[in-house]
Each structure stands twice: as structure tokens, then as C-alpha cells.
Amino acid sequence: MRYGHQIERELHVPLGCLYLAKAMGDGGLEVDFRDYQNCTSDVPFDMEVFLDFCANPAPVIGLSCMANLLPFTILAGKALKERFPDRTIVLGGVGSKSVEDQILRRFPWIDVICRGEGELTGTDLLRTLKNSGGTQGQDARATDLSAVAGISYRNSRGVFHNPDRPRITDLDAIGFPAWEKVDLKGYAGYGMMTSRGCPYKCTFCSVAPVWNHQSYSRSPANIVAEMKYLHEHAGVCLFLFQDEFFVSGKEHVMEFCRELEATGLSLKWKAFGRVNLMDEEMMHAMADCGCLELRFGIESGSDKVLKIIKKGFTAAQSLEIVPKAIPIFPRVDTFFVWGYPFETMEDFNQSLFQMVSFRMMGARILPSLLSLLPQTEIYRDYAANVPLEFCQYLLPEFVFTGHEITRGGEVEVPPKYKEYFDLIVNNPDIFPGFFHIDLKNNVLPKLALLRQFGFYPAAEEEPAK
Secondary structure, eight states: OEETTEEOOOOBOOHHHHHHHHHHHHTTOOOOOOOGGGOOOSOTTSHHHHHHHTOSOOSEEEEEOOGGGHHHHHHHHHHHHHHOTTSEEEEESGGGTTOHHHHHHHOTTOOEEEOSOHHHHHHHHHHHHHHHTGGGTOOGGGSOOTTOTTEEEEETTEEEEOOOOOOOOOGGGGOOOOGGGSOGGGOSBOEEOSEEOOOOOOTTOSHHHHTTTOOEEOOHHHHHHHHHHHHHHHOOOEEEEOSTTSOSOHHHHHHHHHHHHHHTOOOEEEEEEOGGGOOHHHHHHHHHTTEEEEEEEEEOSOHHHHHHTTOSSOHHHHHHHHHHHTTTSSEEEEEEEEOOTTOOHHHHHHHHHHHHHHHHHTOEEEEEEOOOOTTSHHHHHHTTTSOOBOOTTOOOGGGOOSSSEEETTEEEOOGGGHHHHHHHHHOTTTOGGGOBSOIIIIIHHHHHHHHHTTSSOOOSSOOOO
16 A cells, blocks of 8 residues: 555465465465565556566466456456466456456456355366366367356357356365465464355445355364464464454354463454354453454444344444443454445434444444445445446545555545556446445545544545546
């Protein structure tokens, strides 16, 4: 992220890619893993810098990204195909969820898109290509990929979407990520996944649809074993459980606490909780065994909005549990989403009141502008009926790309990166997360109030028209 002339870097272990590398390695495949976070250039989004980083690539090049970096990743795939025309370009990660067909039809340099979990699909795909000679320079489009579940691809006959691959239900069987592929001590953040998926159907959420609203958890013993490994091999003492559904049930959490305490290690950790699944006994047990930070997705202080977004709890429940959590944990984070198209100013003021109240109690408030990602129900409900507006100086936090310069509460797009944002503007159905609904009446008035109450910094200067 760029703040004025300063660049902020914080490297986090790339969990998904390392899980995939582990599965492929265990399947007898050779993996050349490169984490682009480790690019030390001051201009990492310059394509020549990226191509230099990818010098001498394997016959099959896999790129993984989230929604914020999907535009860059698509253009990076184009540059790779132009530089290495005999390579097969495979796109993975959650960034392409629900827009696989559009990507394959509009960007012919993308050969295959892997959907869902990659451990089995990626290994199956690589073996199929290898057995057909596709990894020896043969165009993947000449390979019969019809039997590889969980992929979308193109060949000379068109674009095809194979059936989904069944979910992996036994997460303990996957094994730990391929930690040997990276220098663990070079990372600032050590994330872990204790579960995959969420059964709740929040209409704004992009995570649960990726997992088809199915949730599976690792055993507490398996989670603790990985923490112990990372502590012993890399000196890790602080962990962030990145999944939203660590608190899947009280007994699961209490068993985890018992397992962690039994190791005798003084490890610290952070986790997400859910207002309607927490109680004081559980929170005390978590804090007593090292939980430094509990994060709640509150989303709104309006019961009307909470009902529409299918959050599954009420504003009163938030007002009951958050004040109990604040004295138990060193830090409590509360996440709010604002800018819903059905959120009236009265609804928004109820959220604002709750944000001010929690802040006065000692919680950290983390508001985010709604990002209309294509896999969300709210996007499907509104995209066809209302115009999407792109604002060159205001982006939802979820889709900050790193290209932009942040000044105060607004962003500036350097002219040399205009190509990336032109791609976004010209393809709103692929990149809707960068757009807004009703800037004038819905977004900007709410932003002004958030600035007034100190939840967003004031703009340093008026945005360019």
C-alpha cells in the first residue's frame, strides 16, 4: 500500500498456495513456488518487474489472487503468455469466483480456471496435462480436460465448465502447508486456517459462497500441532486464525483451549467470533489460553438491515456481547459495513451510534464500504436493476490494489497504472467490487458523517474532476 510517497509492506504467509504446493508435492509433482510478496522492487506492479520475477517458468504457470488483484493478475497472465507462448496459464484463488465464464471468453490468454479447493483439482489437472504431454510445451487446449472436476477451461470448441469437485470434508488429512517452500522467518504475519467455509448466508459476504455455504473444521489437536510446529521451527509466538468460523461451537473452542494449554507453550493468537455463538465462559477460556484479540463482524446497528442481509442476530445481541468481551480481551475489533443500497440514513445513523458507543467502551471500530463482489447475493439482486458507478478517488477497502496512492481518506491512481483501472471500468460485470450504487445519495453523505465522527480521515484535498 502506498501512502503518499511511502510504501507500506507487510508480508503474510500465503496459506492457500502453500497448501496446494504441499498436495502437488505429495502427489509426485515438481513445484516451483514463488511468492510475489517477496518482490523487493519499489514498483512491483510494473509488468517488466513481474516478468523478471517469473523468469524461466515451469511449463504450467499457476496464478492465484483475491478480487482486489484480479485486474493485475489477468494482465499479468497476458504478459506471461506473450513472453512464454508455449506455457499453460492457470488461474486460481477466490478472485475469479462467479466470473469464470466472462474471464475465459474475454481474455484468451487464460487457459484454465480452477474453482474451489485446489489440493485435489490442481493435482488432477497437472497429472492430466503431464500424461498428455501438455506440460512439455503442448497447448493445453489440445488436451482433453473433460474429466477434471472443478475446472473451467477453453479449447478449440469453446468454453467449458466441468462439474464442481466435492468438498474436502476431512481437513486434518490435507496436511500442513509446504512450509519448506518459504523462509518462514521472513514473514510478519502468520495466519492459519482452522476451518473452511461458513454455513451462514449473509447477503453481502463473499466468503461463504466460495465454499458453497458448507463448513468443515480441523480438529483442535491438529490446529495445536501446527501451532507447535511453527513455534519450534520458526519461533512463531503469535497466530492469526484467518477463517471466520473458528467459533463453530462452544465445545470445539473449549477443546481447543484445553489442547493448547496442555502443550505448556505460551502462545498468543487472534480469532474471529460470532455474536450469537459466544458466551462469557468461552471468552474467558479463550483469553486464559492466549487469545489477544477477538474480532466481531457486527455489520450494522440497524435491525432492519441485519434482517435484510440475513446476518442471523440482532443489534441487541451485539450490544449485549461486545461490552462483555471488551474487559476480557486486550483488544476487541468490531467490523461494520456501510453503503448498502437499502440502508437509509436512519439505518446508517443507528450503525453510527453503535460504532460511537463501542469506541467509547474501548473497542476498535473498522468500518468498510460495501464491496459488490460478483458471488454475493446482494450483487445479484441489484446489479441488473441499478447502475454501477466507478469513482476514481473512492474504492471499497476490500479492493485496494496497491496501485493507488492513499492520501487522507481518498485514493489517487497514478497515470502509469491507468491500464489496470481502464480494464476495471470496461468490465464492471467482472470487477463489480470496485463500483458503487448511488454515490451522490447513498455513499458520499455517509462518508461525510464517518469523517465527522473520526472513523475516516478527512480528505487532504478535493479530488480531481
